[in-house]
Amino acid sequence: MASIAPKSFIGLRQASAEKPHFTIQAKPISLNPSIHRRLQVNAAKTSPKVTGRNLRVAVVGGGPAGGSAAETLAKGGIETFLIERKMDNCKPCGGAIPLCMVGEFDLPLDIIDRRVTKMKMISPSNVAVDIGQTLKPHEYIGMARREVLDQYLRNRASENGATVINGLFLKMEKPGDGEAPYVLHYTEYDGKVGGAGVKKNLEVDAVIGADGANSRVAKSIDAGDYEYAIAFQERIKIPDDKMVYYENLAEMYVGDDVSPDFYGWVFPQCDHVPVGTGTVTPQGNFKKFQLATRNRSKDKILGGKFLRVEAHPIPEHPRPRRLAGRVALVGDAAGYVTKCSGEGFYFAPKIIRMCAEPIVEGSENGKRMVNEADLRKYLEKWDKTYWPTYKVLDVLQKVFYRSNPAREAFVEMCADEYVQKMTFDSYLYKRVVPGNPWEDLKLAVNTIGSLVRANALRREMEKLNV
Ligand SMILES: Cc1cc2nc3c(=O)[nH]c(=O)nc-3n(C[C@H](O)[C@H](O)[C@H](O)COP(=O)(O)OP(=O)(O)OC[C@H]3O[C@@H](n4cnc5c(N)ncnc54)[C@H](O)[C@@H]3O)c2cc1C
Structure with a gap:
């Protein structure tokens, strides 16, 4: 040629x-002070207190959305489990991150390769x-390697108290009545290559599905498909x-x-x-x-x-359903990628804060049970903040591409x-x-x-x- x-x-x-x-x-850009302090909440709530333990939340998927979710929850006093199937996952990605993400998420500069x-x-x-x-x-515009960034965010979640599990989430049993736990089934790996893994269960009070575009958590709650x-x-x-x-x-x-x-x-x-x-x-x-x-x-x-x-x-639009009971979807699992540019890097952790903070607040730092209304606050905030931008970019993509x-x-x-x-x-x-x-x-x-x-x-x- x-x-x-x-x-x-x-x-x-x-x-x-x-x-x-x-x-x-x-x-x-300034460092977000919320990164350095534990979320303190003094709201008056009527939901039952959890006794003898703190609220338990499982985050499925340890990409940028999952790592940030686990960190925010653990800092807020929630007993947090982060389940990631592949610890050295190198997700296909351009790796472009906007400048504000570096400051807002307090990322070390050596994470930026170019x-x-x-x-x-x-x-x-x-x-x-x-x-x-x-x-x-x-x-x-910072260029980062996904395997480096994702690992960094997971480590930070762990340092803040989250339990990081190398496991493949398989399915979830939903609670029969109001406050009963969700039971997650997963295969845990010991890090050895070729290991078959061990089947395990985990009981939690709420679940965040951050397991990407082919989300199994989304399937578990019949969240519907997206283009x-x-x-x-x-x-x-x-x-x-x-x-x-x-x-x-x-x-x-x-x-x-x-x-x-x-x-x-x-x-x-x-x-x-x-x-x-x-x-x-x-x-x-x-x-x-x-x-x-x-x-x-x-x-x-x-x-x-x-x-x-x-x-x-790359999801084209949010799923028909992003929340069911005490299960919420975030990041690519929810379908949050901007039109035109195909970006989801910044929005995944940004939106996760929107989702994790109401759980911390609603549970009064892990002391009370949360319900769908607590999690719904995140959807309302997302729709108000990002829906207009999403629609404008959608039109631009249709007109110009x-x-x-x-x-x-x-x-x-x-x-x-x-x-x-x-x-x-x-x-x-x-x-x-x-x-x-x-x-x-x-x-x-x-x-x-x-x-x-x-x-x-x-x-x-x-x-x-x-
Ligand atoms: C080719 C390409 C280029 C892109 N370039 C850019 C870019 O330059 N800038 C940008 O902002 N965005 C880009 N994007 C979009 C961006 O990659 C995503 O929006 C972003 O990764 C979403 O983060 P997430 O945490 O929601 O999901 P993911 O990054 O997909 O993370 C999901 C995690 O869940 C884990 N997981 C999945 N299933 C299970 C399971 N059953 N059990 C346990 N763990 C599980 C996966 O291993 C993975 O670590 C690009 C996407 C593609 C495909």
């Missing part, structure tokens, strides 16, 4: 040395737009001189060739680059899409050696400094940044212009039967 060199984007609005005439009130400060957004016709010019010197994208990626070790290019740079490719409804990527990881793509389309032709992603980045990954090939579902002309328009928009600033600030700090009305108006006009051009282009392409 002929090599394809990305063209630079010229047009719309060029980067200039001119000072932006809007101000962004980026809150300085700091991405530049991104290239590459259109179907190979126009490349550089993103990142608006970043401040201390701002970056999902399948993400496919190859981890490729490229020669050192090629790695220099990806030192602090990530690439995103859009186009019918790489995915009919998502994007392709090359991200820098510790010592390699994951090259991947995803699609929601059933029976999507992964091989074809993956080959196209590899071909588009061909010159830059030439001479690379495959380390690992992997695929995993579905045809090549629309993707060209999307990349064109990304060249706009204002768009870059707003997008990066929203990504890094996970909050909607107040805009500038004049810039917003110009952006709206430009967006409409881009989409009109995109539609005109689509008609021309249809005429040509492309």
